[in-house]
Amino acid sequence: MDTHDWSIRAKLTALVVTPVAALVALWIFTTTLTLGPALDLLASRTFLEDLGRPGGAAVLELQHERRLSAVQLAGTTSLPALAEQRRRTDSAVAELRRRIGAERLRDAGGDLLGDRLDRLAAALDALPTGRALIDRRQVDRGDANALYTGVIEMTFQAFHAIAHGPEPELTRQALAIINLGRARELLSETDALVAGAITDGRFAGGEHLRLAQTVGNERFLAETAVADLPAEDRTAYQGLLTGEEFVRLRAMQQTLLRADPSARPPVDGRAWLTSYEAVRQQLHDFEVRQGDALAERTVPVAVTILVRLAAAGVLGLLAVVASILVALRVGRTLVRRLTGVRAAALEMAEHRLPDVVARLRRGEQVDVAREAPPLEYGADEIGDVGRAFNEVRRTAVSAAVDEVTLRRGLNEVFLNLARRSQGLVHRQLALLDGMERRTEDPDELADLFRVDHLATRLRRHAEDLVILAGAVPGRGWRQPVAVLDVVRGAVSEVEAYDRVDVGELPPAGVEGRAVADVTHLLAELIENATAFSAPDTRVQIVGQQVPKGYVVEITDRGLGMSPGAVEEANRRLTDPPDFDPADSARLGLFVVARLAARHGVLVTLRAEQLGGLTAVVLVPADLITDEPPGPPVPVARPSVPVSRLGAPIRPRPARRTRERPDQTVLPFAPTRTSTVQTAPDGDGLPRRVRRRGPAARPRSQAPEAPTPRSPEEVRRQMSALQAGTARGRREGGTLHPLPPDAAEPAATDGPWAAEPPPSPAEPAAAPESPTASERDA
Structure with missing residues (x-):
């Protein structure tokens, strides 16, 4: 399982939930493990009521029926008392069947008890078949004795299944009571053997040996069981052993054991029956009292266990709840603090730092201490992370301030260089303007126009630097x-x-x-x-x-x-x-x-x-x-030279082929300088016109009188003027190149509409000396 991409909340939740869940599971397991024995102790009353007493009653009736069956098999006639006893036995067996078939008893016990009860039910089912064999005399006394003894043994095995409990002392006492019952059962088996032998007049084959074994086992089980009883119960049992009936019965047992197996039993049948019934009843009453006392002693023990269980459960539950609360509180605290560090980091990276940089770029003053306030997250490792992030934020803001300061300084450098370049370019344009005004050679004027065009482009590139620096150009x-x-x-x-x-x-x-x-x-x-x-x-x-x-x-x-x-x-x-x-x-x-x-x-x-x-x-x-x-x-803006910003459109040399007629070009004299006047045709474009400059004549010299012009000269000048005006009007709305055969007037130039310079392959017309009529015109 890859947990690298888990969020902090998910990791802390997994870290907290896993031990808490293990603690809860352990608490539930311990509580259940302790509650089971306590419930078993409380179920001892159920075992006594549903199995002990009905089982004991059925055993008693089966013992009586076993004795009468032995007597009937020893005699020659059927006994009416046997039939009556069988009805009492069936009644007791029916009640036992009802109790062992109920879900209450089986739910209170375990799988072992359920198996023993099933075997007991099967033995009881075989009882009618055995009775029929007895009535037909198809079995001897030994087989009949074994039939009833087997059913009784199944009952005592069921008793053993409920005797094991959580308390060793109570379990030992319960087993002692069951063994006393077994001893009483062996005494009853002895009675059946003696009754059959007395009725028959002798012991059948193997019955005397069986009698000796049964008596020995009965005494051994009694002594073993009494040893596990409490002191007062042992004293009470010893009192039974010293009683007159018990002593008389023991004496008759010794007499039967010493007698000849083939001879008639040397005891009186009535005396034997009287002593046996008295001892059996005493032993039965003693067992009932011990069972009731044991059931009463299990209740306080069960209550004590339940109290301890309740205390342990409550303490365990409190521990679980405390663990959950502590885990949730610590986890939420860690998540909140770590989330705070994360939110601060994201806020700085996505909002505060870009806002600081934007404000710095806008020229605002930024206080680093105020923009990067310290983050307090305690004195533990998370606090160390917060303090480290404080340094990172402070360094980042300082770096942003330094970067913007450097950028601002770089912009100032750009702007300074741009302003200097602008100044030089404007001075160059002003110088070129003066040179163009003084130059009369068309080839030189064309070269000056090319240089002027390059300077105009240099001016635009210088303005690019001004714009990059965030300033406004000067024009x-x-x-x-x-x-x-x-x-x-x-x-x-x-x-x-x-x-x-x-x-x-x-x-x-x-x-x-x-x-x-x-x-x-x-x-x-x-x-x-x-x-x-x-x-x-x-x-x-x-x-x-x-x-x-x-x-x-x-x-x-x-x-x-x-x-x-x-x-x-x-x-x-x-x-x-x-x-x-x-x-x-x-x-x-x-x-x-x-x-x-x-x-x-x-x-x-x-x-x-x-x-x-x-x-x-x-x-x-x-x-x-x-x-x-x-x-x-x-x-003009005061920060930039403006000698060229408002310069009007300059003329370019008239490009013409050698076949172009001379009248399409306005003649001008070397002694004239050029100036700019608004064209009278109303197209909004200035035109350069020729006039005599001050260099042509001294200031002290008076102007010469105009020389009269001939009509041909006036016509030629007016034709050239008309052609140039028409061409200028046509070119006022477009910059499309003219056809090669079209006449081309003087060009215009300016900061927003410069014409291309003349091609070197197309020299301009040579200047002509003006006449008096030209000057007047």
Whole structure:
């Protein structure tokens, strides 16, 4: 039996119940073992009433019948007295049969008594057959004597079965009384032999020898039985032996023993019968008195045994009850204390310690002494376990405090590094902005745009560190920004921006406080879509306004994710876990979850049946407003340089083939610098225009008078301006690549909508010197 997996309560119960059950069984066994003899003693009255007295009466009648049967067999005629005696014998035998057949006597006795009673009943059944043989004179006196002696012997054997009791003294006295009865039975057998010999005039063959044996046995049994009687009973019996009738009967016995066996018995039959009846009656009365006295003496002995049994039983029962109570009390105490230790351990492991860690991560102060109070469980081994667990709890809480402190310090390091990187990136973007403004060479400007795009991506990665550290990035807007501009800004921060197709996006705006985070969130999802899909596939972005807000769907045609991975990712997006530095493979997913939780944005990943994955972003309605009429106005946070946060969209060099006509590109002079103005076409996108910078002329020099332009030059300039404006309007709603034969106006750029830089294989048009008409235009 394996008990390793048993509970403490089950083990203690087994430990307590087993000895208590053994004690109860031993108490029951001892009580039963003692109660049996006491009940036997109390049943002695039953034995006397149901077997002793009816058996003694039947023996007496059988003895009389045996004598008369011997006399009848010795004579020549039937005796009327024999028939009368047989009726008395049958009456006594019938009463004996009724008593020995009752369940009361058999239940009071044992198996031995039951066997003896069965043998007695069989002997009584053979009595009628023997009588018939006697009446037909088919048996002699010896056989008749043996018939009755056998029945009487069965009766005395039944008496022996009830004589054995729990008290040796009482048993010895009972056996002595039975032996006295046997001695009286031998005396009766002697009477039957003498009566037959007197009637016949002589002893039959072997009867004289039988007479001698019977007399000797009778005297021996009497002497042996009297020796076991109490002193006063022995004195009383000795008084019987010295009586006149007893002395006369003994003298006649001696005369018969010394007489010639073949001669006539030398005693008078009447004198013999008179002496025998007197002695028999005295012996019978003595036996009855001894039996009654013995029955009376068994009652106090039985009561004494029952009293001792009751005392022992009550004491044993009290001991059993005390053992059970002590076992239950100790067991319950042990179970309660051990259960308390277990509950404290589970409470610490499942509730208190995680709550302490969560509070520490929220920045709350934690008192180790208060969070890990000592557990008092006594001074025994369980108390030692409780004190050891106190140390374990205190160490665990201290370790949690140290771990969270270390994590907080690591976050501070992340945040410090991120802030420094942000500062450097913003300074770099500001420097690049100045360089772009001063550069007139299209190839150099294209390279600067590429570097600008890399710096924009570096800025996003620096913001990732800020988000991982639990802080808020520095970028922000006071006014709402169009959803289209937010999506463009997210696309501009992705490396493979040229694989992203922006589809239909209904007009709407995003509140300024969430523009930076939503842009960052979309950029992370778009970058995942491009990174986990083939280079020759496209990433589609569409959106629609719903009652709960604005939905943006980003769909790729990559390998996708397994259902279990999608479910786990959605669980992380819904309930973002604490940042674990060991899980660095999904930093983008963690950043998205943090940003979504900050503004209540719902992000869900959905596997597509044709392959790939769709990221559904639901921006809540409280962050959605009407589309603003103009470009966003940035707001700077004091902790981060803001020279680049609100920079307008930059132009890119016009990509054109060698066959592209020159009039599709706005000419500009090296002496001009660029600035940003709001385009008059109302699409909300700033446009870079050329003007003469202060470096082109000294401050003290007055501006030159405009040079008149020819109508051809004005027409050429206006045609180029009209073509660029039309193209800008067409590109205001999509980022789809233009056909190769389409004219491409000056590009736009900005923190939320940067255009791809020009390809090295497509050099920009060479700058042209402006004329007076161009400057006027």
